[in-house]
Amino acid sequence: MLKLKEKGGVERLLIFKKFMNIQKNFPLASFTTFNIGGPASFFCEVSDESELIEALDYVEKNNLKVFVLGGGSNVLFNDDGFDGMVIKLKDTNFLKIEKVGSDILVNCWAGERLGNIVNFCAKNSLTGLEWAVGIPGSLSGAIRGNAGAYGYDMKSVVEKVKAFGYFCKDNSSVNESENDRCNLEHLKNKNEKKFILFSNKECDFSYRFSIFKKYKNLVIVSAFLKLKKGDRNQIKNQMEEIIKKRREKLPKEKSAGSFFENPKVEKKEIILRFEKDSGKKCHNQRIPAGWLIEEVGLRGKKIGRAKISEEHANFLVNSGGATAKDVIMLSSFVKMKVRNEFGIQLKEEVQYVGF
Ligand SMILES: Cc1cc2nc3c(=O)[nH]c(=O)nc-3n(C[C@H](O)[C@H](O)[C@H](O)COP(=O)(O)OP(=O)(O)OC[C@H]3O[C@@H](n4cnc5c(N)ncnc54)[C@H](O)[C@@H]3O)c2cc1C
Secondary structure (H helix, E strand, O other), X not given: OEEEEOOOOEEEEEEOOEEEEEEEEEEOHHHOOOOOOOEEEEEEEEOOHHHHHHHHHHHHHOOOOEEEEOOOOOEEEOOOOEXXXXXXXXXXXXXXXXXXOOEEEEEEEOOOEHHHHHHHHHHOOEEOOXXXXXXXXXXXXXXXXXXXXXXXXXXXXXXXXEEEEOOOOXXXXXXXXXXXXXXXXXXXXXXXXXXXXXXXXXHOOEOOEOHHHHEOOEEEEEEXXXXXXXXXXXXXXXXXXXXXXXXXHOOOOEEEEEOEOOOEOOOHHHHHHHHHHHOOOOEOOEOOHHHHHHHOOOOOOEEOOEEEOOOOOOEEEEOOOOOHHHHHHHHHHHHHHHHHHHOOOOOEOOEEEOO
């Protein structure tokens, strides 16, 4: 690796005869759907495994903290930014169909936009991912958080995931606060650098959870999705229906999607109250966080320029010029009200970065 310094806060690394720009003091807000946050001390975009490894080597040699960014649709960056390297996975259009026996697998680079993959599947008459139409962000962000909609989630389509395990500066690389749900042999030496293949089962998917949330030193690099041959018109019609529903239901303002996870509720009386009020059945004891927020009367509540959406109470939106501080204050207020009234502790689905 040859390092060439340049003016304007841009450092260029010569890698395998290609240049990768490492930018300093790089503004992050426009790389998020919230459009909030300060700069990253270091920033680079990678489009394949070799570039990712070089970027991580740079991180290690310079003793930096690291944050891997997909589509930025589930993050809130601090107003002061991130003091470390943000590695953004670029959307490269790497999608390849492979037939294994009667299965049809689509091999995708992790930085690929989920929307592109959904369209690619529809174009090739592959069914199984229609539910994901309209979910912003990258494939890797969706796998890490087991993104889902309309009763389906990534668990239902992932065949296997390839990830890279790397050196991690802060020793919180393993999220000890999560239950120790997985004890895979190949993760025992947590700082060893290597590619690891995870089967669907090893991904340990559950509601908005996967093993990649627990082990922060794993970067998802690609995945095989398992789909079935279907009827192209039927697939397209289903996608159009979902797009229509999402347009009617979801706010247009800038946000990071559902802000809180839907909590698991023990108290029967709350479940019954929800079912009676909404006319909907409660699944797996999970109550929509948006319903709880409405019940405590916070629809439309504003702190600074952050607001609880009028259309969907689990969306905290940037009504124009909101700061991360505004969002955090609003989120804390919501948590306090719901806790006081229902005895339920809401947990953010959105990832806070740089706090
Ligand atoms: C309008 C709107 C609607 C939404 N609707 C839905 C919905 O219906 N269902 C749903 O589930 N979500 C929804 N979301 C939330 C969001 O789109 C999903 O969570 C999405 O999957 C996040 O992907 P991303 O690439 O943007 O992740 P990012 O926001 O970039 O990152 C999220 C987390 O994933 C980590 N990450 C990203 N790439 C990697 C990688 N390669 N390796 C390891 N970690 C990585 C990041 O470090 C971060 O911790 C919505 C969001 C918006 C703004």
